[in-house]
Amino acid sequence: MLGAITGDVVGSRFEFNNHRDKNFELFTEDCFATDDSIMTLAVAKAIMETEKSINKSGIKSRADSDYLSLLRMLAIKYMQEIGRDYPNCGYGGMFGRWVFSDCPEPYNSFGNGAAMRISPVGFVAESEEEAVSLSGAVTSVTHNHREGIKGAEATVMAIFLARHGLSKREIRSRISKDYYPLNFKIDEIRDTYEFSETCQETVPQAIECFLESVSFEDTVRTAVSLGGDSDTIAAITGAIAQAYYGVPDWIRLKTLSYLDRRLRFIYDEWEAFLDRLGIVF
Numbered sequence: 001m002l003g004a005i006t007g008d009v010v011g012s013r014f015e016f017n018n019h020r021d022k023n024f025e026l027f028t029e030d031c032f033a034t035d036d037s038i039m040t041l042a043v044a045k046a047i048m049e050t051e052k053s054i055n056k057s058g059i060k061s062r063a064d065s066d067y068l069s070l071l072r073m074l075a076i077k078y079m080q081e082i083g084r085d086y087p088n089c090g091y092g093g094m095f096g097r098w099v100f101s102d103c104p105e106p107y108n109s110f111g112n113g114a115a116m117r118i119s120p121v122g123f124v125a126e127s128e129e130e131a132v133s134l135s136g137a138v139t140s141v142t143h144n145h146r147e148g149i150k151g152a153e154a155t156v157m158a159i160f161l162a163r164h165g166l167s168k169r170e171i172r173s174r175i176s177k178d179y180y181p182l183n184f185k186i187d188e189i190r191d192t193y194e195f196s197e198t199c200q201e202t203v204p205q206a207i208e209c210f211l212e213s214v215s216f217e218d219t220v221r222t223a224v225s226l227g228g229d230s231d232t233i234a235a236i237t238g239a240i241a242q243a244y245y246g247v248p249d250w251i252r253l254k255t256l257s258y259l260d261r262r263l264r265f266i267y268d269e270w271e272a273f274l275d276r277l278g279i280v281f
Helices: 002-014 035-055 065-083 093-099 119-124 128-139 146-163 168-178 203-211 216-226 230-245 249-256 261-277
Strands: none
Touching (some): 065 093, 119 146, 146 203, 168 203
16 A cells, blocks of 8 residues: 555656656655545555454455445445545546535446555455455445456456565566556657546556566656656556565655655554554565
8 A cells, every 4th residue: 555655645746747757856845645545545444444343243255245345335434534534635526526425326437546546455355356356346336337347456456466476477467368458668658648547548557667667666757757647657556566566664754754644544554454464565
């Protein structure tokens, strides 16, 4: 999750002022946590609260229908509850209306918001079955179009595979086989790549940024250099890079300085939660 927040914060000042080069100051006073970070933290909160409730019921698998039903309900609850406290953080039009709706319903979206917020699932899933089931449950409360579901799932799968030590070649093969043809290089598309808020035009590009990288920092710089929806592309690729490389301590500390007290509390709660599960990055 930290990788997603880092990518979001670093990319925030470039979303509407693209910088198509990898040379730039990583953190400045113009950086901030956007809706990408806020919704990522909301998903993490929903997972933690689901775990608290399920642990009392005796359900063993996160792919169980009762678990998934509760997760869907709590994803709605916390995305709305937390989201309403940050009305000016950059929501898209349809999602912004959903956040403040008294009757929130999915709206057949394939926007890249499905992928930018999903990284906590990739870090908590214990099997590919869980990864797919949890991703679908969280995503479908808003982005129930098949391309929205696919974009989130591809992101989760890349994180899951990176966490479990698969090589970049193996990750590329899996994503290309099951999700998107990664038949391009970032240098080939940078000059002509245009802004898009769809999963189809941002998730494969974000995954390719990771696959071409040599470090966590290089991943984020590559994502920003592509242009387009910079904060979201960097959030997606940053989450995968965290699973593969980890996040350097200095970047971790700088990223967390952009979170206010409430968001930092959720982040710290998540770190403690992962520690109890034996998941450390």
